[in-house]
Structures are given as C-alpha cells and as structure tokens.
Amino acid sequence: MGGLTALTAWRIGGYAMAQGIAPVLVALAALPLLAACVFVARLGVLAVLFSRAGKKAAEIHEAREFGARASLRAWNALAWSSALAILLGLAWLLALNDAAVSRTFFDLGLIRRSAGAILSAFTVNIAIFVLSFGLILVWALVVAIARTLPGEAGRPLRVMATAYCDLFRGLPAVITLYLIGFGLPLTNLPVLSSLSSTAYAVIALTLTYGAYTSEVYRAGIESVHHSLVSAARSLGFSHAMTLRHVVIPLALRTIAPPLMNDCISLQKDTALVSVIGTIDAFNQSKIIAANDFNLSAVTTVAILFVALTIPQARLVDRLTRDMAGRRAAGGA
Known part of the structure; x- marks a missing residue:
C-alpha cells in the first residue's frame, strides 16, 4: 500500500514538473524562429530604405546626366556658332572694299604665274x-x-661649351x-671669305x-639613371x-619630340636667309611682289611652309603619345 502511494505520488509530481517545463521548452524552441522573423523583417526594412535611396540616387544621376548633356549641347552650339561667326567675318573681310584684301593676298592668276619660280627657289630652303x-x-x-x-x-671644356650656349641662345x-x-667675306680668310651665301646661311x-639642340641633348643625357652608367662602368666600359x-641610345628615345620641335623651327627660320641675299622662296616672292605690287x-x-610644317607637327604629336604610352606601360 505504501509502495503504491509513493509510485502514484512520483507520477503526479512528474506530470506537474512536465507541465511546468513544457512552456519553457516551447519558448526556447520559438526563439530561433523569432530571431529569424526579426532578421527577415530587418532585411525588408533595409531593402525598402535602399530602394528609396537608389531611386533618389538614380534621379540625381539622371538629373546630372541630363545637365551634362544640356551643357555639352550648349558648348557645341557655342563652338559651332563661334566658328561660323569667324568664317563669316573672314568672308566679309575678303569682300570688303571691292575685295581688296582678296586681290592683294589671294590673286589666283599671280599665284599660278609665280608658282614655278617660287617652287624652284623653295628648293634652296630645303x-x-x-x-x-x-x-x-652632330655639332649639338x-x-x-x-x-x-x-x-x-673636363672643367675647361664645360666652361667653353656653356659660354657658347649662352652666347648663341x-x-x-x-x-x-x-x-x-x-x-666673314670682309675678313679675307682663305676659305671662309669666299663661300656662297647659302653656305653662310648653313653656318649661321x-x-x-x-x-x-645641345640643351635638348644634355637634358636627355642627364635623364639616364645613374645606376645604368654605374653598371656600364662596372663592366669595364670607358x-x-x-x-x-x-x-x-637611351637619351635619344626621350628627346625625339623636342628634337622634332627644333626641326620645325629650323625649317621656318630658313626664310631668314633672305637678309644676306640668298635667293630663297621668300626672297623670290618679295621680288615678284615688288614687280606686281601684290x-x-x-x-x-x-602655304608651302605650312604644308611642310604640319606633317612634322603631327609626327611630334605621335612621338609624344608613344612616349607617354611607354612610360605608362613601364609604370604599370
């Protein structure tokens, strides 16, 4: 009888305990689900917020893009209208005073008649x-x-070279x-006093x-890294x-564009030889202009000088771009 009572009491106590722990177990099991619901809700809120921010940013971007396109169209219109105004101004200048400007500078008949003599004299410039x-x-x-x-x-030669550069620059x-x-013709020197005017022009x-040009060379020489020079000297090079x-060889790669600029300047300055009586294209044109008053x-x-200079200028641009590309590739 006592044993039955104890067993019954144990079962009743176990049931009561189970009834008390069950809510706790259910609550613990519901925590992950609740956390998942909170996480999903948070993602939803963030998605809504980012969507609104993205929409606003898109609107701002579209507004900026529209403004950029409008500004570009405005600048294009300004550029084309300015070019058209310049062309109309030139046309008006050429037609002014019974086309006096056109007849003075662009007489096609005189250009055709004098083209042969000028082209022949232009070979002297070349x-x-x-x-x-x-x-x-070589000299530079x-x-x-x-x-x-x-x-x-090397100090005496350095001083003399510096003095020469300072003088002639x-x-x-x-x-x-x-x-x-x-x-030089007045010096009566054996050779120098009997040269032609073309030879004097070449010397000058x-x-x-x-x-x-020597300064261009010097800049290229000094741009070569000293470690390369040290490496060559360590190999026994003098x-x-x-x-x-x-x-x-390394310096020439970097000084090609400035050398071409000097080349362009030299080509144009060959017209200065007219001051010493050389019959070049400019001197020949002055003779024709004096005879025809035109x-x-x-x-x-x-036109001849411009036609000869423009290809050289484009070559300088290409050399500059190639050099920039090699530097970028080397830096990368």
Missing part, C-alpha cells in the same frame, strides 16, 4: 634645312657631351645670319640651333663607350 639639320645633330651632340664631362679635367638668329653673311643656322652604347606670291610661300 637644301639649307637638310644641310643645317644634319650638321646641328659634341657640345652636350662637352657640357657633361665629369671631373676637374642670346643672339637672335637674324643677327647671327647678318654678322656671318656680311662679316648651325651655330644658332646647335646651342638650343666613359666614351658608356656614352656610345648606353647613355646616348603679295599673293608671299602667300604662296606661306
């Missing part, structure tokens, strides 16, 4: 340019090497031409542009061999 540029490349390199000689032993090219073209332009095989022949010379 010859002076080719000879001068070849001599300049010599001067640049002299300016970069190291040590105390300070003198206008036309004065150098005048002094050499009219001064070589001395003038040699000073400028200073001259290092310049020939390492420094100058400057159309000079316009022909201007």
Whole structure:
C-alpha cells in the first residue's frame, strides 16, 4: 500500500514538473524562429530604405546626366556658332572694299604665274634645312657631351661649351645670319671669305640651333639613371663607350619630340636667309611682289611652309603619345 502511494505520488509530481517545463521548452524552441522573423523583417526594412535611396540616387544621376548633356549641347552650339561667326567675318573681310584684301593676298592668276619660280627657289630652303639639320645633330651632340664631362679635367671644356650656349641662345638668329653673311667675306680668310651665301646661311643656322639642340641633348643625357652608367662602368666600359652604347641610345628615345620641335623651327627660320641675299622662296616672292605690287606670291610661300610644317607637327604629336604610352606601360 505504501509502495503504491509513493509510485502514484512520483507520477503526479512528474506530470506537474512536465507541465511546468513544457512552456519553457516551447519558448526556447520559438526563439530561433523569432530571431529569424526579426532578421527577415530587418532585411525588408533595409531593402525598402535602399530602394528609396537608389531611386533618389538614380534621379540625381539622371538629373546630372541630363545637365551634362544640356551643357555639352550648349558648348557645341557655342563652338559651332563661334566658328561660323569667324568664317563669316573672314568672308566679309575678303569682300570688303571691292575685295581688296582678296586681290592683294589671294590673286589666283599671280599665284599660278609665280608658282614655278617660287617652287624652284623653295628648293634652296630645303637644301639649307637638310644641310643645317644634319650638321646641328652632330655639332649639338659634341657640345652636350662637352657640357657633361665629369671631373676637374673636363672643367675647361664645360666652361667653353656653356659660354657658347649662352652666347648663341642670346643672339637672335637674324643677327647671327647678318654678322656671318656680311662679316666673314670682309675678313679675307682663305676659305671662309669666299663661300656662297647659302653656305653662310648653313653656318649661321648651325651655330644658332646647335646651342638650343645641345640643351635638348644634355637634358636627355642627364635623364639616364645613374645606376645604368654605374653598371656600364662596372663592366669595364670607358666613359666614351658608356656614352656610345648606353647613355646616348637611351637619351635619344626621350628627346625625339623636342628634337622634332627644333626641326620645325629650323625649317621656318630658313626664310631668314633672305637678309644676306640668298635667293630663297621668300626672297623670290618679295621680288615678284615688288614687280606686281601684290603679295599673293608671299602667300604662296606661306602655304608651302605650312604644308611642310604640319606633317612634322603631327609626327611630334605621335612621338609624344608613344612616349607617354611607354612610360605608362613601364609604370604599370
């Protein structure tokens, strides 16, 4: 009887305990579900907020894009209207005063008649340019090497090269031409006093542009990293061999665009040789202009120089772009 009572009491107690723990177990089991519901709700709220922000950003972007397109259209309209205004202004200038400007500078009949003589004289400009540029490349390199000689032993040559560069970069090219073209014949020197005016022009332009081009060479030489020079010297190269095989080839890659700029300037300055009596294209056009009281022949010379210079300018642009691309590739 006592054992039955104890068993019954144990069962009743176990049932009561189970009834008390069950809510707790149910609550614990519901916690992950509740957390999942909260997480999903939070994601929903964030999605709504990001959607509104994205819509607002899209509206702002569309507004900016619309504004950029409108600004671009406005600038295009301004550019084309300005170009049209300039063209109309030029046309009005050419038609002004019974087309006096057009007849003075663009007489097609005189241009046709004088084209042969001017083209023949223009070959003198080309010859002076080719000879001068070849001599300049060699002479400027010599001067640049002299300016970069190291040590105390190279000081006298460095001083002389610096003095030469300072002198001829300070003198206008036309004065150098005048002094050499009219001064050397007065010296009665065995060879120099009996040269042609074309030869005097070549000498003067070589001395003038040699000073400028030597600075271009020197900048290229000094741009070569000293470690490359040290590596060459450690291999047993002399200073001259290092310049020939390492420094100058590397320098030429970087100075090609400025060298071409000097080339363009030299081509234009060949017209200055008219001051010493050389019958070049400009001098020939002045003779024709004096005979016909018209400057159309000079316009022909201007067109020839521009036609010869523009391809060189485009070549400089291409060399500059190629150099920038190589630097970018090397940096990457």
